Amino acid sequence: MTVVTPERPEHPEHPERAASGRRTRRSRLAPWLLAGPFALLLLGTVLVPIGYALYLSLFTERLSGLGFDGPHDVFVWLGNYADVLGDAAFRDSVGNVARYALLHIPLMLGGALLLALLLDSATVRLRQLWSLSVFLPYAVPGVIAGLIWAYLFSPGVGPLNDALPWDPLGSDGVLPSIVTMATWQWLGYNMIIFYTALRTVPRDVLEAATVDGAGPLRTALAVKVPMIRPTVFVALVFTVIGSLQLFTEPLVLRSFTPSVTSTWTPSLYVYEAAFVSNDYGRAAAASLLLALACALLSALVMRLSTRRSR
Known part of the structure; x- marks a missing residue:
């Protein structure tokens, strides 16, 4: 009798080892899947526009011959940057923004922090109503907010024109007017940020300060404010960037007063160069210089924040 021995099947891979291999591949692929949407957005909304602006800033349009052939692009290397830095209008716009930032940043951040501390105190009632009423201007x-303020500042029509000790649309009063408009709109936004950070301060720390004899003012200045210092510095960074990019308020007031020129801020300077003068090379150079200033100031503030935290 012949005994037929069945063939042994090949030993498959160990199931635990196969599962471990699949998990390893998934773990390697997961970071790319999670970072992919962010990388695409960063590439499409930041890196590509910056690269295109850098390309435009190296060229300018010039006429050849008698001009019958029309304008053509000419490579000027850093010529547009030199023209922007040498333009008195651009330097004046930087000076206007600097004076605006010196007034706006302390008023807005100080006022927002004060309101947040008052809301966080135990003496304030109807906190949600107060926070909503202060936050509403941001909405x-x-x-529209600029048009409302322009009406309030208009001579013979607006009620604030005669009530204020200065001419709100005059050459000396337009800067405080713009500071007032921007502070009114952004005060509630930063107050909500500070108030949310204050709610995360441990209650036992505040109770310990009270037991040690610290009053409300000392508790606010010596305990609450130091514990939300990182939040304050983050708000400072965004406020500095927003101040350098000031655009809406002077753009609206430009239609109501000759004190605000078409190049009153660097953003208006870029707008005028690109969409009025059609000088895209100069506009791109000015925008990149503005972006560089924002990056340097932001890095400086963050470095000060890190050093202060240490």
Whole structure:
């Protein structure tokens, strides 16, 4: 009798080892899947526009011959940057923004921090109502808010024109007017940020300060404010960037007063160069210089924040 021995099947891979291999491949692929949407957005909304602006800033349009052939692009290397830095209008716009930032940043951040501390105290009632009422100006679109303030500042029509000790649309009063408009709109936004950070301060720390004899003012200045210092510095960074990019308020007031020129801020300077003068090379160079200033100031503030935290 012949005994037929069945063939042994090949030993498959160990199931635990196979599962471990699949998990390893998934773990390697997961970071790319999670970072992919962010990388695409960063590439499409930041890196590509910056690269295209850098390309435009190296060229300018010039006429050849008698001009019958029309304008053509000419490579000027850093010529547009030199023209922007040598332009008195651009330097004046930087000076206007600097004076605006010196007034706006302390008023807005100081006022927002003060209101947040008052809301966080135990003496304030109807906190949600107060926070909503202060936050509402942020919900108003900037152009509409600018038109409302322009009406309030208009001579013979607006009630604030005669009530203020200065001419709000004059050459010396337009800067405080713009500071007032921007502070009114952004005060509630930063107050909500500070108030949310204050709610995360441990209650036992505040109770310990009270037991040690610290009053409300000392507790606010010596305990609460130091514990939310990182939040304050983050708000400072965004406020500095927003100040350098000031655009809406002077753009609206430009239609109501000759004190605000078409190049009153660097953003208006870029707008005028690109969409009025059609000088895209100069506009791109000015925008990149503005972006560089924002990056340097932001890095400086963050470095000060890190050193202060240490």
